[in-house]
Amino acid sequence: MSALFQFLLILLMLNNLALAGVSRLRSLIRQVAVQGVLLALLLMLPARQFSFEHLLLAAAVLLIKGIGFPILLSRTLKKLSDDPHVEPWLSCGLSVLACMAGLAFSLWFEGRLPIQPGLFPSLLLPAALMTLFCGLILVVGRRKALSQVIGYLIAENGIFLLGIPLMTEEAVWFELTILLDVFVAVFVMGIAINHISKTFESIDVGRFCSLRD
Amino acid sequence: MLELLLFLPLCSAVAMLLFKNATVYRGLLLLTALLHLVLSACTVQAVNAGHAPAALGGLLAPDPLGALFLILASLLNVAASFYAIGYLRDEENKQERIDIQHGQPFTNAPERRFTACLCLFLSAMTLVTTTPHLGALWVGIEITTLSSAPLIYFHRHQASLEATWKYLMICSVGIALALLGNILLSVAFYGIGTDLPESFDQMTAFLAKAAQLPEDSPHAPWLKAAFIFLLVGYGTKMGLAPLHNWLPDAHSQAPSLISAMLSGALLNCAFLGILRGHQILLAARLGEFSSTLLVFFGLFSMITAAVFIVGQGHYKRLLAYSSVEHMGILALGVGIGGLAVFGALLHAVCHSLTKSMLFLLAGNILTRYHTFSSYDVRGLRWTMPLTAALWTAGFLGIVGSPPFGLFVSEFTILKGIFASGSFGVAAVYLLALAVIFVGMSIPVLRMVQGTRPRDMPQTLPESPFSVLPPLGLGLLALCLGLYVPDWLSAFLARGAMLIGG
Numbered sequence: 001m002s003a004l005f006q007f008l009l010i011l012l013m014l015n016n017l018a019l020a021g022v023s024r025l026r027s028l029i030r031q032v033a034v035q036g037v038l039l040a041l042l043l044m045l046p047a048r049q050f051s052f053e054h055l056l057l058a059a060a061v062l063l064i065k066g067i068g069f070p071i072l073l074s075r076t077l078k079k080l081s082d083d084p085h086v087e088p089w090l091s092c093g094l095s096v097l098a099c100m101a102g103l104a105f106s107l108w109f110e111g112r113l114p115i116q117p118g119l120f121p122s123l124l125l126p127a128a129l130m131t132l133f134c135g136l137i138l139v140v141g142r143r144k145a146l147s148q149v150i151g152y153l154i155a156e157n158g159i160f161l162l163g164i165p166l167m168t169e170e171a172v173w174f175e176l177t178i179l180l181d182v183f184v185a186v187f188v189m190g191i192a193i194n195h196i197s198k199t200f201e202s203i204d205v206g207r208f209c210s211l212r213d
Numbered sequence: 214m215l216e217l218l219l220f221l222p223l224c225s226a227v228a229m230l231l232f233k234n235a236t237v238y239r240g241l242l243l244l245t246a247l248l249h250l251v252l253s254a255c256t257v258q259a260v261n262a263g264h265a266p267a268a269l270g271g272l273l274a275p276d277p278l279g280a281l282f283l284i285l286a287s288l289l290n291v292a293a294s295f296y297a298i299g300y301l302r303d304e305e306n307k308q309e310r311i312d313i314q315h316g317q318p319f320t321n322a323p324e325r326r327f328t329a330c331l332c333l334f335l336s337a338m339t340l341v342t343t344t345p346h347l348g349a350l351w352v353g354i355e356i357t358t359l360s361s362a363p364l365i366y367f368h369r370h371q372a373s374l375e376a377t378w379k380y381l382m383i384c385s386v387g388i389a390l391a392l393l394g395n396i397l398l399s400v401a402f403y404g405i406g407t408d409l410p411e412s413f414d415q416m417t418a419f420l421a422k423a424a425q426l427p428e429d430s431p432h433a434p435w436l437k438a439a440f441i442f443l444l445v446g447y448g449t450k451m452g453l454a455p456l457h458n459w460l461p462d463a464h465s466q467a468p469s470l471i472s473a474m475l476s477g478a479l480l481n482c483a484f485l486g487i488l489r490g491h492q493i494l495l496a497a498r499l500g501e502f503s504s505t506l507l508v509f510f511g512l513f514s515m516i517t518a519a520v521f522i523v524g525q526g527h528y529k530r531l532l533a534y535s536s537v538e539h540m541g542i543l544a545l546g547v548g549i550g551g552l553a554v555f556g557a558l559l560h561a562v563c564h565s566l567t568k569s570m571l572f573l574l575a576g577n578i579l580t581r582y583h584t585f586s587s588y589d590v591r592g593l594r595w596t597m598p599l600t601a602a603l604w605t606a607g608f609l610g611i612v613g614s615p616p617f618g619l620f621v622s623e624f625t626i627l628k629g630i631f632a633s634g635s636f637g638v639a640a641v642y643l644l645a646l647a648v649i650f651v652g653m654s655i656p657v658l659r660m661v662q663g664t665r666p667r668d669m670p671q672t673l674p675e676s677p678f679s680v681l682p683p684l685g686l687g688l689l690a691l692c693l694g695l696y697v698p699d700w701l702s703a704f705l706a707r708g709a710m711l712i713g714g
Contacts, residue, residue, distance in 0.1 A: 114431035116403050132393070139386055148382055156389050163396045166403065174348045178392070181355050185385055188359050192378055195366070199374055208375040210314055211462040213521060213530070 002121065005045045009127045012038050012161075013103065016134040019154060020095040024084050028150055029073045035131075035157055036065030043164060053172035060176055061160075064183050069153060076190045077146060080197045087204065090141035098141075102133030120165055131158030145196055145203040149189045156182055215268035215275075218252045218283075219339050221245060226332035229325045235305070239298050242328045246287075246294035249335060253287035256280055256343075261704050271413040275343040277708040281558065282485055283342035285565045286478035290335050292682035293470040296573050297331070299678025300470060303580065312370040313585060319370035327367055333360040334474070341482045345416040347395050350486055351388065354450060357479055358384045365467040376459075376466035383459040384450050391446025391486060394439045398493065401435035416489065423497035433499060440490045440503050444510070447486035450479075453510045453544060454517035457537045461521075464533035465585065469576025472529065476536045476572060477565035484543055484561070488712055491547065495713050500550070504713075507548030508638060514541025515645040523652035528587045529575050531656060532568065535611055538649055539564045545642065546626040547712055553629025554714030556622050558705045559697070563618030563690055567610040570686040574604045577679045578660070581669075587656035592665030596673075599680045601661050603687055608657040610690050612650045618693030 015038060019031045040062035043054070077084075088095065106129035115125070135155025139148050160175075167175060197203050225245040229238040259266045260280040267274040275283060301324055312319050321327075337360055341353035358381065366377040402422045412418070426432055445456065452460040464472045487507075494503040518538035525531045539560070546557025577600045582590045593601035610617035623646065630639045706714070 114434065116400075119400065119403055136386070139382065145378065152382065152385055152389065155386060156392075159389060159393045159396065162393065163399075166396065166399045171348075177352055178348070181352050181359075184359055185355065185381075188362060189381055189385075192362070192366075192374070192381060195369070195374055196378060199369075199371055205378065208378070210372045211375055211379075211466070213461070213525070213527075 005042065005121060006123055008038055008042050008045070009123045012042070012127050013130055016103075016130055016154075017096055017099055019150075020099040020134055020137060021092045023086055023088075023092050025077055025086055025144065025146055026074075026084060028086065028147060029070050029077065032073070032150055032153060033066055033070035035154065036067070036069065037062060039157060039161065040066055042161065051169050053169045054167075057167070057172045057175055060179055064179055065153075065157065068183065069186060072186060072190055073146065073150065076193055079194060080146075080203060086147045087143040087206075088141055089143060090137065095137050095141055098137050099130065099134050102137075103130040106130050106133075124161065124165065128158045128162040131155070131161060134158070143204050143206045145189075145193050145205050148205065149186060149193070152189075153182070153186065214252060214255060215266055215273040215343060218249065218256065218343070219269075219273060219336060221248060221252070222332040222336040222339070226329040226336070229329040229332065233325070235301075235324065238325045238328050239301060242294045242297060242331065243291075245332055246291045246335075249339075250284075250287045250291050253280075253284045257284045257704070261700065261707070269413075272346060272349060273340075273343040274345050274414060276345065276416075276711065277704060278488060278558075278711050279342040279344075279485065281562070281704065281708050282478075282481045283339065285481060285562060286335070286338045286342065289474060289477045289565060289569050289686075290331075292569060292573070292686055293474050294331070296470045296473075296576070296678060296682045297328070299676050300468065300576070301327070302678075303676075310368070311583075312368075312372065313583060314372045315370065317370065319368055322363060322367050322369060326363065330360050330363045331471075331474075334364065334479075338478055338482050341485060344413070346413045347398065347415050347419075347489060349413070350489065351392055351395055354391070354447070354483060354486060355385070355388050357482060358388065358450070361471070361475065361479065364471045365463050367468050367471070368466075373466040376462040380459045380463040383456075387446050387449025387456065389446070390442050390449075394442030394444075394446055394490065397435055397439035397442060398490075401432045401439055405432070416492070419493050420496045423493050426497050428498065433497070436494060436497055436499055437502055440494050440499075441506070443490035444487055444503075444506055447483045448510060450483035451487065452480055452483075452514075452537050452540050454514040454537055454541070457514070457517070460537060461530045461533040464536065464572075465527060465529040469529075469572050469579065472532070472575070473569035473572035476533070477569035480536060480540055481561055481565060484540070487544070488547065492712055500713060504548040504550055507544045508635075509548075511541045511543070511545025511548055512638065512641050512645075514538065514544065515642065515649075517541075519645045519648040519652065522649050525652070525656065526587055527585045528578070528590070528656060528660065529572075529585060531587070531653065532571050532575060535649070535653065536564075536568060538645070539568070539611075542623065542626065542642075545638070546629065549626070549629050549633050549635070549638070550713045551629050552632055552714070553626045554709040554712055555702075555705055556625030556629055558708050558714075559625065559693070560619065560622035562705075563610075563622050563693055566686045566690040566693075567607060567617065567619060570603065570683040570690070571607040571611060573679070573683040573686075574600050574607060577675070578604070580679075581673070582666075587660050590660040591663035592669075593661045595665040596669055597675055599675050599684075603680070603683050604657065605661055606687055606691075607683070608653060610687065610694075612653055613646060616691065616694045618690045621694050621697070 138151025
């Protein structure tokens with residue numbers, strides 16, 4: 001079980017590198033779907049006993065992060081008559097390097113923290129922090145509004161991953177609420193992107209320059 | 214009663230979306246606001262009398278600190294709703310709408326969606342201020358972002374869309390970091406004490422666990438990290454520099470009554486999130502760490518605001534930067550501790566009243582002059598005498614002149630700083646206040662004085678909807694400067710006691 005868990009975490013790390021490196025919006029959405037499925041699988045494994053609540057949460061994660069978000073994002077993308085590339089501020093190669101630096105930092109950081117024995121399975125903390133970094137890199141490093149939303153989603157995935165070992169059966173309802181909240185957030189952002197695309201004839205946030213001091 | 218407080222605005226929001234009659238949803242907006250205020254007042258009274266009102270299995274159980282911010286939000290919502298009726302009526306009657314910045318025509322979002330989002334916003338703030346569960350607090354703050362984004366984008370033009378997008382992205386990412394702070398708190402307290410059955414009263418459980426921590430425990434770094442993330446996360450939403458970038462944009466582009474709500478009510482709610490973290494660190498005897506950070510961010514926000522206020526030509530941005538300054542003062546006061554905490558809570562009350570008043574007045578000026586530039590607004594005292602008088606009074610209030618409430622609170626904080634012996638902090642605090650006083654007085658007085666533009670009719674009557682709400686708020690701020698009632702100071706003292714006052 002533990003070996004499988006580690007394997008999934010390593011897949012997640014590779015998935016992060018792919019997210020930082022892809023240059024087409026469509027592939028970015030596909031990779032986010034993969035990440036959602038990986039999260040749902042990770043959620044199933046470390047449960048001390050399989051409870052109804054855990055299964056429910058895993059199903060919800062699969063449904064929302066693995067299927068819901070990608071569909072929502074693809075639908076938004078389809079409506080846009082935009083160039084399908086992410087147009088980075090920070091080039092894709094540099095983003096991958098930054099992501100790897102984030103991983104190295106997380107591994108070093110894990111060694112320095114006084115962690116309660118038995119709380120975090122090994123590699124979970126670095127994988128979560130790396131996911132968070134990867135998300136933040138996409139938020140600040142990309143010009144397209146859609147890739148910023150994806151970055152936000154990835155950062156949230158990282159935080160969610162960090163919370164997995166702490167989930168008690170009672171807290172699952174809360175995780176569901178947060179999941180719903182993030183879903184609504186992405187929905188609202190999707191609407192905003194539609195408006196941006198209509199008003200600015202592009203979703204390039206580099207064109208946002210009318211508000212400054 | 215508490216359930217009603219949360220669900221009343223929620224149900225009104227749904228009802229507004231169903232009814233298509235303008236009179237119905239405008240009336241419903243005001244009715245909801247008034248009922249909410251009555252219920253909030255009852256809640257505050259119950260909390261102040263020492264009862265512990267609770268509802269929904271403990272999910273809603275306000276303490277003095279939360280109840281204070283609840284009644285503030287509710288009061289401002291009444292003023293904003295009353296103002297909204299006149300505002301929406303005027304918007305409906307407008308023949309053509311031209312974007313000030315780009316000169317292009319634009320449309321408004323559907324009006325009932327606007328009023329529904331306003332109610333939803335109120336409901337989310339109610340959840341934030343009444344819950345003792347940090348997760349619910351997080352969810353509440355995220356909902357405030359989502360429900361207020363459509364409010365900022367009421368006028369559908371490029372500039373407001375840009376502001377809305379910045380607000381959505383920066384605040385969502387910021388708040389996600391606060392969620393990380395929540396998780397780190399749970400990590401810090403993992404395996405400490407007897408694991409009580411999970412209940413909604415997380416604050417009590419965390420405070421009890423924090424008190425059990427030994428000195429130099431290995432949990433301390435986790436707690437400190439948690440506080441940093443809570444501070445950065447909620448600090449983004451609160452507008453502490455250097456995380457304030459969204460604030461001037463959103464405040465300047467939103468309809469003025471929304472700016473008033475954002476500045477007066479929402480920023481306080483975000484501050485509550487930081488205060489919860491501070492409370493826990495104080496209980497774990499790590500108060501020095503969180504206090505130092507709060508003082509640093511407080512002073513930095515004041516300095517940043519001072520820099521941007523001097524020479525600021527855009528009068529709504531001027532008010533927004535002034536909010537950054539006052540949020541800095543709040544953080545500073547709480548960080549200093551002792552008497553300054555009481556001062557900070559009084560400051561929160563007076564700032565909310567005064568700043569909302571100014572934003573509503575800025576809305577009146579904008580409607581009449583159709584410009585954001587304080588250079589182009591001349592002769593206010595001839596064209597809009599009531600607004601001009603209130604605008605001057607509000608300016609005197611916001612920069613902390615006597616006899617307004619902010620003078621008393623800023624002076625109390627200063628006394629607290631002296632009592633704590635940090636004279637360097639006092640010097641920076643006074644310097645920033647002085648610079649901001651001068652920086653704000655120039656544009657504000659320039660707008661009031663001078664001759665009116667030739668093409669502007671001298672006497673268009675000012676509608677009571679646009680003048681009465683700021684007048685009411687201004688009178689309250691004035692009263693608080695002359696006399697703080699005993700029950701209020703006792704209530705503030707009880708709130709201050711929770712955060713080291």
